[in-house]
Amino acid sequence: MAVQLSLEDIDIAPTTETASGVLAFAPDLAYLRLSIVNVVFYGDPTRGDGWVLIDAGLPTSKGSIIDAADHRFGRNTRPSAIIMTHGHFDHAGSLEALARHWEVPVYAHPLEFPYLNGRASYPPADPLVGGGLMALLSPLFPRSPVNVEESLKILPADRTLPAMPGWVWLHTPGHAPGHISLWRESDRTLISGDAIVTTGQESVYEAIMQTPEMHGPPRYFTPDWDEAEQSVKRLAALEPELIISGHGQPVRGPSVRRRLHELATNFRDIAVPEGRRYANDPAKPGKSGNDTYR
Template identity: 50%
Template sequence: MKEPNTDRDIENTVDDRYIPITSVKSGALQTVAERVCCLTVQVVNVCFIGNREPADGWVLVDAGMPHSADTIQHVVREQFGEHSKPKAIVLTHGHFDHVGAVVELAEAWQVPVYAHELELPYVTGRQSYPDPDASVEGGLLAKLSPLFPNEPVNLGKHVRALPSDGTIPGLPEWRWIPTPGHSPGHVSLFREADRTLIAGDAFVTVRQDSLFKVILQFEEICGPPRYFTTDWKAAKESVQRLEALKPAAAVTGHGVPVFGAELAQGLARLSGQFDRVAVPDYGRYVDRIH
């Protein structure tokens, strides 16, 4: 397993970038499956896997929007105890709305942060993501996307590459699945025992480029957020990979958790008609995949 270069000082480049967009679900904590719950922070979800017992512990998946550390820590104290901290933080990818509090949390808890090897440049301060695409087909949030930060955070000594064998440190019942497209090293998490899926932004359950739908959390199984997705061919293959798992419950990076037949039907439609319903008609990163 290749270790990142951590010689630069830890740095949170998004700390001063509050994004004034929220939803009616912000602050809601919802149980998704046994020992899995998700918290909506403005317009993005973070997940807690595990329980209060120290012998078992818990893991945080993703780290929310900038300025969300206090909110996440408050929920941790309520759910796991006053002095509880996770065994690790796992990142589905390193976009600003999934790492907003990661530097502050990693320093406060002194725990490792795991991400796919291809995401390491974006969480060790070495490389910015491509610019968000305001020209892409979509709603108002797509047009506002140049306001969203794409600079890398730097986790320094805290960050580790996920093991190449698909295992997840601290989560023996789970495995990570490569789901690139939205970002080069995007991963999803899957628990085979009950077919619970944490999909990150491989697909989402709200039309993320529409401000109206985001605010109201209008449920709709969609492809990844358009303005940050740079490889549509890989994104399609990732959705097909997840659909083949036949998940029974899924929490995505944006939108409400989805279950059972509703999830199966929506994901089958997205997988089978991806070119038509997910790929935008135009945009800087659109690569026709017919």
Template identity: 50%
Template sequence: MLIQDNHFEESFLPVTSIASGTGVAVLPDVYCYTDQIVNLCLIGSPEETKEFVLIDAGMPKSAEEIKKLVTERFGEGIRPSGILLTHGHFDHVGSLADLLEEWTVPVYAHELEIPYLTGKQDYPAGDPTVDGGLVSEMSPLFPNHGIDLSTQIQPLPANGTVPVLADWKWIHTPGHTPGHVSFFRECDRMLIAGDAFVTVRQESLYNVITQHKEISGPPKYFTTDWNAAHASVKKLEALKPAMAITGHGQPMSGEEG
């Protein structure tokens, strides 16, 4: 049975990290911000323009925190040109419905992710058996239901272009979810990978809290197709990214990767 709770009011979210509430300008126009245990990105240079794009929308009940971040970086009353989603899990769209109550902007996701973002389908519940970590064991309590953004969600163009970011392309990186995508800019080889892979072992509560940096596969408890996930990582590896921001963990660059 589908539960239409766009605002995740009853979410069970007991996990945070030492990086929560902090951000870093990975590049002058790429800002990574950590909301509890998940990253979101603001793409746009505040020194050159007040226009920006938001990639992913953080944890539930973080809308005011995100709007404050936008105000601090771009100024009062500024809203994004659009919102891009790597996928629709609760920790990547948690505050999206609240933000859209004030921001009338287009939201883009892969066409295979649209059923989860129009209230037609739910994700599988978290699997506590995939790993011995405490986050995995808690994962069945995490929200897994779809949300209904029918009035503002649009599919990304089939040709790989990104409507609100002319110099970026999207790459289908399924496995963690059917319509998971990553975003890549060829000119500087900047990669925003979402949860195709992450830079912290997300199943471990200790590693999540301390943000111990290591390259890891997608969060196991929500990943449903490991063959596709492996192929997606290989696809991203072939791009030879110079810098990577993942959905969880700290950004990595150069020899770190």
């Protein structure tokens, strides 16, 4: 089951729609919804001191992302960096094309490098986790790595983020070995990637309609539920005021924190697909029987 966040008890962060479909909810934060997934733009366009792209959307997203960036920050203005929460196809689909187009560094956790430098594929999806057609179709989703090895950089060891002053990165594995979330303490803003998402991803209807709910990571592509649980608990302990996830609308406020704590406390009952492939047997890179390396 999922913890339901009905419209009556959730505060959706107000946004202002700008050109090319970009939704701004703070002077230096905006996002672009690309079918089922979000990319985030960090940077205040009125200041002209640079910007950062967080994640790279679907394989068909290059043009939409460039067009949105041109409208928000100025034509042909390239980012200071691309920061990857992880390398699944819906987050890294246009990464190779964007890295070539802008010639900028791509930062990721070292445990995510095999999926971003062409060396390893992710574990197979689990289509029987329940929830709807998206889950059933998940074996058809791409698992192969992208290759941006020439642009790839390790995130700073002190957990700061390049060109994002005041932000830190947090290792939040489970959905992917090198998954990270981004955190700004000053206003308690969390960019969670897929460690938690704010709409159901197993159902086509929910993914399209963006019904606001609190969920753990998308079930069909989560190979380690023990790590996923610890990541959710870590994020709940931050007491975020605003959450921007990889799927769903930005949400904020005390009701969201309550639901997040409920998810963290009852994670096994709420998020984990009982008896399914990875619930009791996490997939690890190099593990016999679940070897993701080619």
